[in-house]
Amino acid sequence: MTHCDPSQTPALCPTARQERYRYLDVLRGIALLGILPANIPFFAIPMTSHEAYWATESGWREPLAFYMTRFFVEYKFITIFSLLFGVGLALIGQRCLQSGRSFRRLYFRRILALAVFGFLHVLLLWCGDILLYYACGGFIAMWMVNWSPKTLRRVGIALLLVPAVFMLLVSGMLAVTQDIPEVSDMLQVIEQRTRPQSPPPEGFEGMAFVERLKYFGPELEQVVYNRGSFLEIMAIRSVTWIGGLVMFGICFGWRILGLFLLGMALLKSGWFTQPGEHMGKFRKLGIAGFAIGVPIQLLGLVFDAGKVGGYAGDWAAECCQYVGSLGVSAGYIALIAWFFVKLSNTAWHDRFAAVGRSAFSNYILQSILCTSLFYAYGLGLFGMFDRMQLWTVVLAVWMIMLVVSRPWLTRFNYGPLEWAWRRLTYGQPIAMRTKPIK
Numbered sequence: 085m086t087h088c089d090p091s092q093t094p095a096l097c098p099t100a101r102q103e104r105y106r107y108l109d110v111l112r113g114i115a116l117l118g119i120l121p122a123n124i125p126f127f128a129i130p131m132t133s134h135e136a137y138w139a140t141e142s143g144w145r146e147p148l149a150f151y152m153t154r155f156f157v158e159y160k161f162i163t164i165f166s167l168l169f170g171v172g173l174a175l176i177g178q179r180c181l182q183s184g185r186s187f188r189r190l191y192f193r194r195i196l197a198l199a200v201f202g203f204l205h206v207l208l209l210w211c212g213d214i215l216l217y218y219a220c221g222g223f224i225a226m227w228m229v230n231w232s233p234k235t236l237r238r239v240g241i242a243l244l245l246v247p248a249v250f251m252l253l254v255s256g257m258l259a260v261t262q263d264i265p266e267v268s269d270m271l272q273v274i275e276q277r278t279r280p281q282s283p284p285p286e287g288f289e290g291m292a293f294v295e296r297l298k299y300f301g302p303e304l305e306q307v308v309y310n311r312g313s314f315l316e317i318m319a320i321r322s323v324t325w326i327g328g329l330v331m332f333g334i335c336f337g338w339r340i341l342g343l344f345l346l347g348m349a350l351l352k353s354g355w356f357t358q359p360g361e362h363m364g365k366f367r368k369l370g371i372a373g374f375a376i377g378v379p380i381q382l383l384g385l386v387f388d389a390g391k392v393g394g395y396a397g398d399w400a401a402e403c404c405q406y407v408g409s410l411g412v413s414a415g416y417i418a419l420i421a422w423f424f425v426k427l428s429n430t431a432w433h434d435r436f437a438a439v440g441r442s443a444f445s446n447y448i449l450q451s452i453l454c455t456s457l458f459y460a461y462g463l464g465l466f467g468m469f470d471r472m473q474l475w476t477v478v479l480a481v482w483m484i485m486l487v488v489s490r491p492w493l494t495r496f497n498y499g500p501l502e503w504a505w506r507r508l509t510y511g512q513p514i515a516m517r518t519k520p521i522k
Contacts, residue, residue, distance in 0.1 A: 105357040106437055107424045112168050113440030113489075114420055117482055118161030120450055121153055124474045126212045127454040128466060130302035131324050149471035151389060155381055159409035160416055162214070165443075166340050167417075169218055170225065170347020171356070177229040178351075188226060190509065195222040197508040201444075201501070207318060209451040211325040217332065217340055225344040236349035243342030247335045248407050255399035262395050271395055297323065309459050309466035317459055335406070359421035370418025377411020380404050438489035442499030446485050453481050 173191070180187035195218075202215030228236065261267045283299040288307055293316055296304055300323060308320050355362035384404025387397040427433060439446055456462035457477065469477065492499065496516050498506065503516050 107359050107421065108168060108171060108357060109437040109440035110424050110433065111164060111417065111420050111440065112443050113436040113438070115161045115164040115168065116439060116443045116446055117436075117485065118157060118416075119165060119447075120481060121157045121475070121478050122159075122162070123212055123450070124454065124478055125153075125471060127210065127451075128458045128469050128474055128477070129471075130305040130467065131211070145472040146470055147389075149475070151385060153471070154388075154405065155385065156412075159405065160413045163339075163343060163409060163413040164417060166218075166343035167347040167350070167413075169222070170344035170349075171351045172347075173222060173225055173344065174229060174348040174351040177348075187229060191222070191226045191229075193511070194505070194509040195219045195226070197505055198222070201505070205448065205451065206321060206325050209448070209455055211321040211328070213325070217337065221337070221340045221344050224341055225348070228345060229348065231345075231348075233349040233352040236345045236352070240342045240345030240349060243338045243345065244410065246338040246342075248403055251335075251399050251403035251406065255393075255396045255403060258396035258399060259393065293319070306467045310464050312460050314461050317461070339406075360425045363421070363425060366418040366421040370415045370422075373411040373414030373416075373418065375411075377408045377413075377415060379408075381408030381412065384408060435486045435490050438493050439485050441493055442489050442502060444505060445499030445501040446489060448501060449485065450481060453484065 176191060176194070177187050179185075180190060198215055199219035202213050202217075202219055205213040205215055228239070231239075258271075262271060283296075283301075283303050288296050288299075288304065296308075297319075300320075305320060305324075308316050312320070350356035355365055359366055381404060384401045387393060387401035387404065391397065393400060424433070454477070458464070458466040460466075489499075497503070497514075498516065503514060506514050
């Protein structure tokens with residue numbers, strides 16, 4: 085059987101190290117690091133009470149940490165990461181076209197393997213998995229790989245607008261009707277029914293686990309993640325993930341697919357992979373992104389923090405966050421391009437690129453580290469950190485990723501999960517070890 089050697093890059097092998105676009109690796113690495121501050125509360129705080137959690141605390145720390153994360157982090161880096169998934173899809177399509185390889189057969193194996201990894205991630209580690217959604221979006225996007233950049237841009241933007249239009253329509257409808265007594269009563273009933281059910285006064289002692297699930301909410305999550313068995317934690321993870329499917333499908337399934345298509349269009353346009361030759365375009369992208377995104381997000385904070393407009397204001401705030409984050413994400417992409425061009429060949433530059441080259445492994449490493457810290461089968465610290473304190477955990481995990489990734493890649497061609505994913509995709513042995521990089 086032929087053994088794939090990435091230093092030679094035969095047609096049926098994954099991309100060799102010298103053929104990689106370094107800016108994309110740096111961008112992917114920074115995006116992965118930026119995802120963690122948005123995800124960390126979902127590791128450490130009951131999933132069913134995220135906004136209510138900080139609101140019940142005294143002082144300024146929790147609101148400040150909440151809104152700073154919401155303004156600077158939430159939706160931004162996952163947007164960049166999703167865009168890069170589309171870039172990778174288009175790159176594989178180009179390589180298959182050049183080699184005469186069947187793209188759809190190859191890519192179907194790739195996303196099928198990703199779906200298996202995602203299922204195991206949900207079941208064994210964390211309910212906030214994104215891999216299964218990426219696999220579903222990739223399956224749809226792979227049929228569009230031959231579309232022109234213009235068509236990909238138009239369809240991608242249209243898909244991105246679907247959730248925004250939906251949220252805007254709901255907000256407008258509620259603004260007109262929420263003060264009508266009958267509608268107000270109905271909304272209050274709906275809100276009460278969707279709130280987690282409080283456990284019995286005597287708590288969960290002596291109650292069978294299946295019976296406890298009837299009271300699924302912050303109290304049950306706290307008890308299970310702090311003191312539960314691995315199987316009980318796995319059950320809670322599964323219930324939480326299934327419960328999030330509807331909302332994710334409404335708002336973020338469209339966004340993910342739209343970003344995949346925009347990423348494909350950017351790769352085909354040619355300028356996205358060579359920032360040094362197209363800084364004018366990146367400058368325009370950054371100015372436009374921040375000019376649009378920042379004011380819209382500030383408006384969202386007015387609705388959100390000020391609790392303006394009742395139910396209609398809540399939907400308006402989420403719509404502003406959704407739309408504004410797209411603009412800020414574009415601004416971040418431009419800033420990272422400037423960083424890449426002006427500060428290249430530095431130690432930090434190399435470390436960001438190493439995290440990006442091993443992004444899959446580092447994504448799972450985040451889950452392993454955080455669940456080991458917060459769940460009962462680790463240190464059991466779930467619910468014991470406030471949002472400000474969680475930033476210390478973020479910094480610690482960042483340092484681990486930045487310190488470990490580069491030395492690993494001086495000895496190996498890929499991160500461990502990247503190697504396994506490519507092995508399943510290409511269906512033949514792939515060289516793992518490499519000579520040290522000087």
